[in-house]
Amino acid sequence: MNWTREAYRVYRVAVSTELQSRTAAHPVKRARAPWKPWRSTIGLKVAMGVSGILLVLFLVAHMAGNLHVFEGRESMNDYAAGLRSFGEPLLPHESLLWVMRLGLIAAVAVHIVSAVVLTRRAMQARPVRYASKKPAKGESRHAVATMRWGAIVIVLFVAWHLMDLTWRTVNPVKDLHDAYGAVVATFDPERWPVTVFYLLALVALGFHLRHGIWSAVQTIAGPNTRWRKRTQAVSLAVAVLLVAGFAIVPLAVTFGLVS
Amino acid sequence: MKLSLRIWRQPDADTKGEMVPYEIDGVSEDASFLEMLDVLNEHLISEGKDPVAFDHDCREGICGACSLVIDGQAHGPQAATTTCQLHMRKFSDGDSIDIEPWRAGAFPVIKDLVVDRSAFDRIIQAGGYISAPTGTAPDAHAVPIPKQDADAAFNAAACIGCGACVAACPNGSGMLFMAAKVAHLGLTPQGQPERQTRVLGMVAAHDEAGFGGCTNVGECSAACPKEIGLDVIGRLNKDFRKAAIRAA
Numbered sequence: 001m002n003w004t005r006e007a008y009r010v011y012r013v014a015v016s017t018e019l020q021s022r023t024a025a026h027p028v029k030r031a032r033a034p035w036k037p038w039r040s041t042i043g044l045k046v047a048m049g050v051s052g053i054l055l056v057l058f059l060v061a062h063m064a065g066n067l068h069v070f071e072g073r074e075s076m077n078d079y080a081a082g083l084r085s086f087g088e089p090l091l092p093h094e095s096l097l098w099v100m101r102l103g104l105i106a107a108v109a110v111h112i113v114s115a116v117v118l119t120r121r122a123m124q125a126r127p128v129r130y131a132s133k134k135p136a137k138g139e140s141r142h143a144v145a146t147m148r149w150g151a152i153v154i155v156l157f158v159a160w161h162l163m164d165l166t167w168r169t170v171n172p173v174k175d176l177h178d179a180y181g182a183v184v185a186t187f188d189p190e191r192w193p194v195t196v197f198y199l200l201a202l203v204a205l206g207f208h209l210r211h212g213i214w215s216a217v218q219t220i221a222g223p224n225t226r227w228r229k230r231t232q233a234v235s236l237a238v239a240v241l242l243v244a245g246f247a248i249v250p251l252a253v254t255f256g257l258v259s
Numbered sequence: 260m261k262l263s264l265r266i267w268r269q270p271d272a273d274t275k276g277e278m279v280p281y282e283i284d285g286v287s288e289d290a291s292f293l294e295m296l297d298v299l300n301e302h303l304i305s306e307g308k309d310p311v312a313f314d315h316d317c318r319e320g321i322c323g324a325c326s327l328v329i330d331g332q333a334h335g336p337q338a339a340t341t342t343c344q345l346h347m348r349k350f351s352d353g354d355s356i357d358i359e360p361w362r363a364g365a366f367p368v369i370k371d372l373v374v375d376r377s378a379f380d381r382i383i384q385a386g387g388y389i390s391a392p393t394g395t396a397p398d399a400h401a402v403p404i405p406k407q408d409a410d411a412a413f414n415a416a417a418c419i420g421c422g423a424c425v426a427a428c429p430n431g432s433g434m435l436f437m438a439a440k441v442a443h444l445g446l447t448p449q450g451q452p453e454r455q456t457r458v459l460g461m462v463a464a465h466d467e468a469g470f471g472g473c474t475n476v477g478e479c480s481a482a483c484p485k486e487i488g489l490d491v492i493g494r495l496n497k498d499f500r501k502a503a504i505r506a507a
């Protein structure tokens with residue numbers, strides 16, 4: 001018999017499917033860049049986790065800063081001005097703000113690039129989809145949808161948010177020294193779709209954080225089961241507090257508590 | 260029992276497959292899922308048709324050869340059970356059941372429901388072993404090991420390498436399997452000398468095979484017939500972080 005590859009395959013399938021599953025020849029993969037730990041799936045996960053935790057720290061500071069709105073126009077605007085004049089005259093104007101901005105941009109870039117690379121790898125890892133849908137049973141079953149779809153919502157939100165409150169492109173209050181006025185104007189009851197979008201984006205953010213925080217800790221620190229359960233509880237609490245702390249500002253404007 | 264099955268038929272790795280419907284009657288509820296397929300295959304053979312190829316060996320839940328995604332669930336609807344240990348009493352008369360192979364780029368289909376899991380072997384070859392001098396077995400108490408570690412290592416060692424974790428994972432990740440091996444060997448004194456090279460080598464082989472990354476969703480653990488927990492993935496991450504920093 002002439003052992004062509006095809007004949008050999010047919011023979012092996014016929015003789016023993018079990019043995020075959022252990023010995024089949026493998027398609028040659030295209031050559032990749034040399035393997036580096038940080039480029040591995042775990043290395044990228046660590047990068048995503050560390051940058052994510054930095055973003056959470058920013059959110060905590062930002063949320064707390066927003067609460068100045070309840071102390072009135074002066075306090076809020078002083079706070080915004082304080083961020084800009086920090087360290088003056090020793091340091092140039094807006095140094096703190098720019099250090100934070102550069103850090104933020106770097107963290108966002110690392111977070112998004114690692115997420116995109118890992119998502120592409122995950123999609124390539126299942127080229128043929130299942131015909132039947134399965135009931136999700138995992139510990140964090142909501143995460144499949146909330147992490148990737150939630151991320152898209154958050155990116156759109158941040159883009160809008162920068163145009164709204166940082167650059168004021170889409171905000172009626174153009175005076176950059178009046179952060180208070182800009183917040184009140186953007187959440188004006190007549191502009192309710194803006195408020196609704198903010199609140200929906202916050203819900204997406206909450207779900208993103210609920211999984212993201214404990215997942216980052218699992219990836220960076222590798223806790224045992226007891227600590228994993230604790231991290232999950234902390235993660236949920238931080239997500240709820242952040243969302244509530246952010247949501248209270250637009251709601252206060254909507255209901256006339258701040259005007 | 261009368262059942263309507265839809266089974267993935269694919270003649271070989273290079274041909275496109277499809278779900279093909281089959282009717283089967285007179286299935287005993289005491290039959291195992293694989294015995295039900297045996298009966299179907301006898302019918303197919305007697306009709307001169309090609310029987311459905313599926314993997315199996317021990318049929319007692321210990322070898323890891325059987326597979327099958329049944330109604331979208333790796334090893335079927337019963338928790339902590341391999342397909343060979345799943346019985347038809349879990350289903351009802353008149354049910355329609357979808358049967359598919361493990362679906363992962365790293366596990367190409369060989370025929371029908373049989374996939375090539377040698378990617379797991381390559382992960383093991385890249386570090387899932389210890390180097391120990393051979394000879395007579397040492398006394399059991401010659402190398403002391405804390406009871407807690409022994410228990411955790413034993414639990415991780417229960418992994419039979421079936422690949423259900425990959426099949427169930429939305430990212431097609433082989434992390435639970437790999438982590439079970441890293442935890443099992445890393446928890447024992449015999450596993451220490453190669454601990455660092457093991458984790459780096461295994462992760463490299465895992466990625467090279469085309470498995471996806473872990474997003475801590477936990478579908479793997481829920482599907483695992485041996486109930487390997489997510490804690491092993493934490494252990495893998497930790498070992499990897501330490502080894503990568505030390506190697507840098």
Ligand code: HEM
Nearest residue numbers: 066080101154158161165166179183198205246247249250
């Ligand atoms: C709904 C409640 C929120 C309010 C009232 C609010 C308000 C503001 C204001 C007034 C600024 C401009 C600060 C300045 O002028 O220096 C700002 C900047 C910013 N906010 Fe928010 N924000 C909210 C929620 C969020 C959320 C949920 C995120 C993240 C997902 C976010 C991300 C940012 C970013 C990235 C900046 C730009 C920082 C910079 O100036 O470099 N904000 N926000």
Ligand code: SF4
Nearest residue numbers: 418419421422424483
């Ligand atoms: S971890 Fe569980 S599901 Fe994965 S290969 Fe091992 S026994 Fe199978």
Ligand code: FES
Nearest residue numbers: 318322323325343
């Ligand atoms: S056939 Fe051995 S575990 Fe199922």
